[in-house]
Amino acid sequence: MKQPALTPMSLTAILGRIANEWETRGRIFDLPSARIWQPDPDIDLSVTFAGRPAATPIGPAAGPHTQLAQNIVIAWLGGARIFELKTVQVLDDLDIARPCIDAQTIGYNIEWSQELSVPESIDEYVKAWMIIEILKRWEPLSGHLGTDTGPHIFDMSVGYDLAGIRSPKVASFIETLKDASERIDVLRPQIPEPFTAFQDFEFPTRIADTVTLSTMHGCPPDEIDSIARHLTDDHDLDVVVKLNPTLLGFDAVDSLLHETLGYDDISLSQRTFDDDLQFDRAVGLITDLRSHADSMGRSFGVKLTNTLEVNNVRGWMPEDRMYMSGAPLHVLACSILDRLVTVLPGAFDLPGQGGTSPVTFSAGVTRSNVVDTVAMGVAPVTMSTDLLKTGGYGRLKPMLKALTAAVVASGASTLQEWRDASYRDAVEAGHRDWLQQHVANITGEGIGPYTMEGNAKLPRRVDAKLQMWGCTACNLCVTVCPNGAFMKLPSPSGLADEIGGRWQYLVVVDLCNECGNCMTFCPEEGDPAQIKPKLYLDESRFDNAPGQAFHLVRSGSDVSVTAADGWDDQLGTLVEVLAGDQGLPIRGIDL
Ligand SMILES: Cc1cc2nc3c(=O)[nH]c(=O)nc-3n(C[C@H](O)[C@H](O)[C@H](O)COP(=O)(O)O)c2cc1C
Ligand code: SF4
Ligand code: SF4
Structure with a gap:
């Protein structure tokens, strides 16, 4: 019999584990209380995404951190307020080869999309939504979360072709997250002690009404346009299209990765670039889809970027191809955004541009560059690879502390004021905007952390064979x-x-x-x-x-x-x- 990859925990079991862990040792899913984000009441880190407010600009990207309910909850405790839910697609019984994640230096993976059935994914997102509403109001946590945890956003992610997205399965996924009242009522009775008072709570029922279209895994360029229109017209959603780093073109990526950044161990395939959306076509697509969304009273934006498909020359994971993320992707994604802003002036909702199209970002964001990334004006800024490293979800809070410190240091009290000031500083320094200054920095003086050399350090090893009981206990x-x-x-x-x-x-x-x-x-x-x-x-x-x-x-x-x-x-x-x-x-x- 094929083993199911994952068997989600019931709402009862998750809430039971949360209460027990908190009571016995002040942790939740082993996230220590010291890693729970408590905002500074005098500093407003909020951003808007397609007109919706989120109390912080960061969160987990579509990937392993947004698949199961508890993942989303742990990220929320760590301070994430925007969640790009794991991509859902019609093929929901894929056999994904293992191991599928290699994050020891930069990031590589062969994960495709959800490993759960679509109805299971719905319930994971609904459970996470309910648990967050409960924990916001759970008295034992109030001293750690602060008085106002602020608003958060769940952003759906769907892929990878029009027929699949139109299927009753995916259509019902979208409509259920837009109005989850029925699923919430089914799950209510599962709320256990000490949370049973919440069985009668009026949970908000609109879990998500924005969607990010993932264009990986063979989503043909010509179909992106039809899918975006379908999501806008038939589902009444604000849409973001997640672009791939191939947009920069083979020659530019080859030169940046190999010559500029020194990754002589990354093997590209020309075919990947030929099959994917080309830059000029993307510019036309964005222009058309912006005006279409506008005519429908909805918004259309872009996300930079998904992972880069490369040849699997490492051999640790199975399969011929793998998908690269992390530090080098940051350079590619910022370079693409810089080009898009240059050719589409006034289109994007970025400082100095005055446009309406949101730009969301996920590419090699870490504690070291989150301030510079958010200063570009992109929102949300989400991450996968960094959260796979030592400390996991506990890495979110230091990012928010760094952002708070940057806002305070500038003399501002809101993230928006600080971003505007950063923009003015960049212009004064002779750049078009902070984005352009950041690109100049990460390909110039500040290139170190993005190079192969800067990412060569391997995890520590000790000379011991792992046993069932006892170990280095490094956690x-x-x-x-x-x-x-x-x-x-x-x-x-x-x-x-x-x-x-x-x-x-x-x-x-x-x-x-x-x-x-x-x-x-x-x-x-x-x-x-x-x-x-x-x-x-x-x-x-x-x-x-x-x-x-x-x-x-x-x-x-x-x-x-x-x-x-x-x-x-x-x-x-x-x-x-x-x-x-x-x-x-x-x-x-x-x-
Ligand atoms: C293990 C893994 C699984 C991922 N799964 C998805 C997915 O299902 N859908 C998607 O759009 N992107 C997926 N991504 C891409 C991430 O959402 C993100 O865009 C990319 O990894 C770049 O961000 P990073 O450098 O912070 O990892 C995945 C990434 C990783 C590492
Ligand atoms: S990190 Fe380890 S325990 Fe967690 S899902 Fe992956 S293989 Fe399993
Ligand atoms: S040494 Fe022990 S605690 Fe550390 S990663 Fe291995 S199994 Fe986990």
């Missing part, structure tokens, strides 16, 4: 997992010496899609997702599990554990760890 598997699949529990005092170390690490297999990211970062030799105790909540998955596996079964308020054949000798230790000082961080398991 990396916990923080780099986009799905919150790893958890850490203290070793029971009587057992610490025997099994090694103060902390033990366990993986909830239902949430693990074997993406490989924890294996890349674990300093010991071996795959944590396979070697650490594998806990199954879903019985049929447990029954079909090959090798090491433990099943958590709930009976009343008790949780019991069974072991797969041959693993009984580990059961005693596992039960002691799960029943240790800080307890099992899962309760209300809905089997």
Whole structure:
């Protein structure tokens, strides 16, 4: 039997885990309370996206951090206020090869789109939406979130062809997120203690009414126009088209990546560029779609950029092609935006342009360049690769602190005032705008962090073979997992010496899609997702599990554990760890 890649947790289980973890150790899905974003009440970091307000300009890009409900919730706790939901498409039973993420230097992946069925994706987004509304008002968190968490935006992402997007499956996805009242009512009764008062809460029902069209994976250029019109006309959505870095053309990308940035290990294929949207066609498309959206009373914008398709010469992931993200993509995306602004003056909603089309951005944004990126005027600024690195969702708060510090240092009190001041400074320095100044910087004096040399450092290694119990206890598997699949529990005092170390690490297999990211970062030799105790909540998955596996079964308020054949000798230790000082961080398991 084919194992499902992911088995989402029920609303009951997620909220139960949140309450338990918070009560027992002040964490939520292992995000420590110190990494929860609390805004400075005197500094307004808000932006608008297609006319809608968001309390901060940053969030996770469509990808591994916006697929499961808890991912979105953890990002929100970290300060994200705009979420580009994982792309949904009609082919929702794809078999994605593993491992599919390699983020040890820059980023590469072979992930396609959602690994859940479309109805499952709907429920993940609705659950995340409901949990955020609950946590906003949950008294125990109020001292950490501040008095006003501010508005947030869920932006849908769909792909990859017109027929698929028109299909009843994808159409129903879009319409359900526009009015989720029915799904919310189905999920309400699942809200457990201590949140049951929220069963009667009036959740806002319009979860999303903007969409980003992902044009990767064979979305033919001529179809982009029809899809954007369909989304505007038939679904009444504000639309953003996510452009690909191929727009810059083979020669320019080849020269930037290889000569300017020194990535002699990136292999391009001319065919990728030939098959994709060409720059001149894109300019025509943007012009037409802007005026069409305008005539329909809607907005049309662009997103820079999706990943770059390259030849898989690394061999760590399967498949011939892979998709590059991270530092070098930042240079490509900014260069494309600079060209677009030059040829379409007055089109975009950017400082000095005075246009109406939003520009959203995801390409190699990190704590080091988030200030310069947001200063360009793009919003939202979303990221995937950076959140896959050590610290995971905990990396969002330092970005917001850096933005707050930049606003304060300029003497402004709002992000908008600071951006306007940055624009004026750039003009005074002889540039068209901050965007142009930033491009000059990242291809000139400030090129270092974008080069191959600047990204050559590999994760730390130690000379040790990973075992089920005990390890370096660096916590990396916990923080780099986009799905919150790893958890850490203290070793029971009587057992610490025997099994090694103060902390033990366990993986909830239902949430693990074997993406490989924890294996890349674990300093010991071996795959944590396979070697650490594998806990199954879903019985049929447990029954079909090959090798090491433990099943958590709930009976009343008790949780019991069974072991797969041959693993009984580990059961005693596992039960002691799960029943240790800080307890099992899962309760209300809905089997
Ligand atoms: C593992 C992974 C999966 C992704 N999945 C999607 C997707 O489903 N849809 C999409 O439009 N972009 C997807 N992306 C692209 C990101 O949304 C983002 O645009 C790109 O990675 C560049 O940002 P970054 O440099 O911060 O990673 C994915 C990226 C990664 C790394
Ligand atoms: S546990 Fe590891 S392999 Fe599994 S989803 Fe998380 S990072 Fe990926
Ligand atoms: S399993 Fe590996 S990554 Fe996880 S805590 Fe242990 S040593 Fe660190």
